[in-house]
Amino acid sequence: MSSTCYHCGQANPADTPFTITLLGETRELCCPGCEAVATAIKQNGLEDYYQFRTEKAAKGDEQILQTLDALSVYDEPALQEDFVYQTDNSKQIQLTVEGITCAACGWLIEKQLSRVAGINQVAVNIAERRALVSWNASTITLSQILKTLQKIGYRALPFQPDEHEKSFKAENNRFLKRLGLAGLMTMQVMMLMAALYFDWFGNIDQETKQYFYWVSLVLTTPVVFYSGSVFYIGALKALSVRSVNMDVPISIAVLATFFAGLKSTLLAEGEAYFESICMFIFLLLLSRFLEHRSRHRAATISANMQQFVPVTANILDDGDKPTQGLAKSLKAGQRVLVKSGETIPIDGTILEGSADIDESMLTGEFEPVHKQVGDQVFGGSVNRVGSIVIQVEKALKEALVNQIIRIQDAAMAVKPKAAQMADVFSQYFVVAVLLIALGSYLYWSVQGSEQAFWIAIAVLVATCPCALGLATPSALTCAMARLNKNGILLKRAEALEQVNEIDLIALDKTGTLTEGKFSLRHTWVSKGENTDQVLAIAATLESRSEHPLANAFAADNLLHLSDFKVVPGYGVSGHIAGADYKMGSVVFTAADSADFPAQANVFLSRNDSCIAAFEVTDKLKSNVIETLRLFDQQLIILSGDQQRQVEQVAQRVGITTYYGGHTPEQKYQLVQTFQQQGRKVMMLGDGINDTPVLASADVSVAVGNATDIAKSTADVILLKDKIDILPTLFNVSLQTKRIIRQNIMWAVGYNFCILPFAVGGLLSPWMAVIGMSLSSIIVVTNSTRILK
Incomplete structure (x- = not known):
């Protein structure tokens, strides 16, 4: 008699030589691939996988040694260009994992990879068959990670972003199939059972009643074991890691009611609540489907940004004749022609021409922005009017749209305190529900009630904390989507909570309140100095600086510069024509401001002797004054610019407290x-010199034209270069807090109100089903109000 493989379930060959001892017994295997997988699982102390799995694993690779060798190709840097993202100290990749069949698979993968040296983080999405892996490239290679997965029976490949929608549709179809079957069968069973309960058929004999019970049993069975399977898998996953979740009481209630009804039907005695089971599963699936759709609606606001980026680009490699090429193959330094009406394929800087650019897909602002030579443009935005040539700044995977998606994914991976508290409370609440249900059953059994079992079931169903589990995450997901749609990018989900506590907003002046587009208004030079030569030296020094002020100094013929240094918050220095030059603040250049007019704000020194001073002016951004009037928090200006200039801006915008001439250290200390003093501080900035203070603030905000280092430090990024969208952040934060409170109050209030009725035997199972499901649907629907 032939046996089946313990690992994959396929038939073993006669006299199979492949055996292994698992869970204390000798197991037969079908091939060397399954033997290698099972051995790897055993050697890593993960035999519990076989105990908790609900389905057989995929067949092992019979040519496993050759397969592992082939995976080495993924270590090639050129191949990793498209799908590996480099962070400060590690690399990160999204993997599509084949062979995941149940919740135990996800547990196995996470446990196995977390034990491998060099892997920093592993998160498995079972529904989408995906894994997010972060690793230290100096300790382990990508091929070694893939080989580790291969050895335990899972084939992994880099995840491609264009599969996102396909994955959602597959999951959506699974939901609809389960939901459709449950809905169809529920209608049929409800008609039969309701007719029996309310005696719509008149006086029918017992045999006919029994026949209706058998029909209801046949119709209910696929609902329980197909539509309801998602709850059992969730419960098994929780129990496998010695925990409980809301799927546990759901599974107990469904299976207990079904088997009680099966016994009643077989023995032709007692009660059967087949209609309650079907309705329970249908309404639960409906509430989860609504949550699934709302999450998808939220996620696609950022994920679907990929669809805005065109596949091809007009590349100007040789001469002025464009050639068609793939946008994803573009490299930094290449030139791309973008005609009127075309979508910009990649992030870059305009080299030739000017255009009106529609950046609504990034900022939510539908008014086109006029851009000219030197301005930055972003992949996915649309050239409405004009023809431009842009120079590529970075590869497509590092483009702003892809950065947004990665930042949003990372933000959602970190749960804020409200969500963490709700999760912990839900676990305790589930345990309490199970104990109360058991206590109710024991009490009514001692009282001799025949309804003891059904009272316990009603308690399980009525008080299941599904709505509580949905209260916080559904609201946060919708809030982040709303912000993203309005051009506000959250890097930390918990920052949304902290915004509610802010009572002091500190604003940098340059680039935040003012446009940061400086112009040179006046120049003063010391006696004996040549003005043109001084301006050439100033332009040469500032040509290497990222500070917006540098744009005020421009020259066609720059001088030879060496030993260039940037001192954040002070200025720049370098060696030109045998002399050491410094350019920046009066302190940095050791200038005597008394030698120059009071309006001078930038100084140039040679060999520590000041030779020139400049007045560089800026103008306020549009709508700044109107926007600042909307805030109830105290507003201050915190700037490195001279006190007199800061004072002028403060008076124009109506801010009474301002600090000028502050170095980065002084900003940080302030x-x-x-x-x-107990204040909760939000800091808005845009430059390198703002990095320390951004890192120290309770909530930090980088304005859209901020430097990369400021954006990497900030908690919130405004994708527009104006602060008029900042009130939206406060409004959404306040609305989210209010919605979460409403959701939790409703969920907890409902459970406490319904509990006495359920324990007292006044609530039948079908009533409990309707109440619990409506509670979850109300919570999800309430959360979606944030999107409007």
Whole structure:
């Protein structure tokens, strides 16, 4: 008699030589691939996988050694260009994992990879068959990670972003199939059972009643074991890691009611609540489907940004004749022609021409932005009017749209305190529900009630904390989507909570309140100095600087510069024509401001002797004054610019507290002082010199034209270069807090109100089903109000 493989379930060959001892017994296997997988699982102490799995694994690779060798190709840097993302200290990749069949598979993969040296983080999405892996490239290679997965029976390949929608549709179809079957069968069973309960058929004999019970049993069975399977898998996953979730009481209630009804039908005695089972599963699936759709609606606001980026680009490699090429193959330094009406294929800087650019897909602002030579454009935005040539700045995988998606994924992976508290409370609540249900059953059994079992079932169903589990995550997901749609990008989900506590907003001046587009208004030079030569030296120094002020100094013929240095918050220095030059603040250049007019704000020194001064002016951004009037929090200006200039801007915008001439260290110390006084500080900035203070603030915000280092430090990024969308952040934060409170109050209030009725035997199972399901649907629907 032939046996089946313990690992994959396929038939073993006669006299199979492949055996292994698992869970204390000798198991037969069909091939060397399954033997290698099972051995790897055993050697890593993960035999519990076989105990908790609900389906057989995929067949092992019979040519496993050759397969592992072939995986080495994924270590090639050129091949990793498209799908591996480099962070500060590690690399990160999304993998599509083949062979995942149940929740135990996800547990196995996470446990196995977390034990491998060099792997920093593993997160498996079972529904989408995906894994997010972060690793230290100096310790382990990508091929070694893939080989580790291969050895335990899972084939992994890099995840492609264009599969996102396909994956959702597959999951959506699974939901609809389960939901459709449950809905169809529920209608049929409800008609039969309701007719029996309310005696719509008149006085029918017992045999006919029994026949209706058998029909209801046949119709209910696929609902329980197909539509309801998602709850059992969730319960098994929780129990496999010695925990409980809301699927546990759901599974107990469904299976207990079904088998009680089966016994009643077989023995032709007692009660059967087949209609309650079907309705319970249908309404639960409906509430989860609504949550699934709302999450998808939220996620696609950022994920679907991929669809805005065109596949091809007009590349100007040789001469002025464009050639068609793939956008994803573009490299930094290449030139691309974008005609009127075309979508910009990649992030870059305009080299030739000017255009009106529609950036609504990034900022939510539908008014086209006029851009000219030197301005930055972003992949996915649309050239409405004009023809431009852009120079590519970075590869497509590092483009702004892809950065947004990755940042949003990372933000959603970190649960804020409200969600963490709700999760913990839900676990305790589930345990309490199970104990109360058991206590109710024991009490009514001692009282001799025949309804003891059904009272316990009603308690399980009525008080299942599904709505509580949905209260926080559904609201946060919708809030982040709403912000993203309005051009506000959250890097930390918990920052949304902290915004509610802010009572002091500190604003940098340049680039935040003002446009940061400087112009040179006046120049003063010391006696004996040549003005043109001085301007050439100034332009040469500023040509290497990222500070917006550098744009005020421009020259066609730059001088030879060496030993260039940037001192954040102070200025720049370098060696030109045998002399050491410094350009920046009066302190940095050791200038005597008395030698120049009071309006001078930038100084140039040679060999520590000041030779020139400049007045560089800026203008306020549009709508700044109107926007600042909307805030109830205290507003201050915190700037490195001269006190007199800061004072002028403060008077124009109506801010009475302002600090000028502050170095990055002084900004940092001032914010620390405010925090020690119990203030909750939000800092808005855009430059390198703002990095320390951004990192120290309770919530930090980088304005759209901020430097990369400022954006990497900030908690919130405004994709527009104006602060008029900042009130939206506060409004959504406040609305989210209010919605979460409403959701939790409703969920907890409902459970406490319904519990006495359920324990007292006044609530039949079908009533409990309707109440619990409506509670979850109300919570999800309430959360979607944030999107409007």
